Amino acid sequence: MIETEIGGNEERTSSSKGSLLIASDLHKRFGRSTALAGLSVEVRGGELVAVLGPSGSGKSTLLLCLAGIIPPDRGEVVYRGRTLASLSDATLTRLRRDEFGFVFQFGQLVPELTAVDNVSLPLRLAGLRRRDAATRAREWLARLDVDEVADQRAGEMSGGQAQRVAVARALVTGPRVVFADEPTGSLDSLNGDLVMNLMVGAAREQGTTVVLVTHEARVAAYADRELVVRDGMLAESSGSR
């Protein structure tokens, strides 16, 4: 893993159950609409949490606040003991680059770049040499069973392949947390299952924490527990598996 100034170098395991991410009393409004209305949540190290809820319930906003992409209007997000709002822009950028991984509904790969170059990107941004980055990228592509498209441009791949490349890009830096927003939303059931199996398998192996936003119960069932968001608040949280 690439270290940032936020934290040390302690070992991560799937059994590390201390709180990694704590959000307290989050409020967020966009114009007249309220996205978050006092939502609090704790995510432990190494756990997979699914955030469920209808469209417009605030689940994607929650993810963006937890990942420090948008600040809440009120309330705070504490990651490994540090309040995100207290970090400088530069630190926050490094944190998102080095400790967080992101997977979105439509992979958001750079279409002109090959799979290897797409997966190498976060490593190159972190200062790795091209050859080292490419080697590590190829390892991850093989792990996600898309090594056959390693040298194809993203725009030439199928949706399922592109999404697996996106998962490889999210995991290649060895992030502590992966934030996934509807990662199977654009895939058929078979490819969706494949992506979830590979993402969850890799995350569990590495002890990576996953926060997964989805409206599909079958996808949420891959997680250890679910948080249900309704009208910007938490409706219910199940026990762990």
Place this chain on the structure above:
Amino acid sequence: MSLARTLLGLLEDQPRYGYELKHLYDDRFGSSQEVKFGQIYTTLARLRRDGLVDIAAIESGGGPERKLYLVTPDGVADLERWLGEPEPAETYGRKALFSKVVLALMSGRPAHEILDTQRSAHLVRMRALTERKRTGDLADALACDFELFHLEADIKWIELAGARVERVAAELGEETP
């Protein structure tokens, strides 16, 4: 079991005759299959034996006797308990799940709580199936997928019902005679 509890729910707001219960049941819960008068009266007799309903009045005009049934405090407690419990997350529990949600809506109970409890029970089962699918062979995967897709359909309906809770509750409340 769900017919008995549904009758308790239909008696909660006011005493009713057996034929009224049959028509209300068919209208709200019967979908394509009507309940038989015999089933209604047998169920009412059993509920009366168990102290969950009682007879409020007997009308004996020119024709056969007509009994007016009411739900007892024990009957309301039994209904409350049933509404608060999730149905087993299995494909055959569907009818009871439907009855529970509609009854909760009609009686102004917090349907969201029932829906949340049920979704949670479904997801516990779905997590177990997902894990079995991950570690099992192709036959396991096919069997688990079959159940997972049906449970997911339940949850989709639960979500939809949740989204409609307030509107539907208002409509059903106005219609209840």
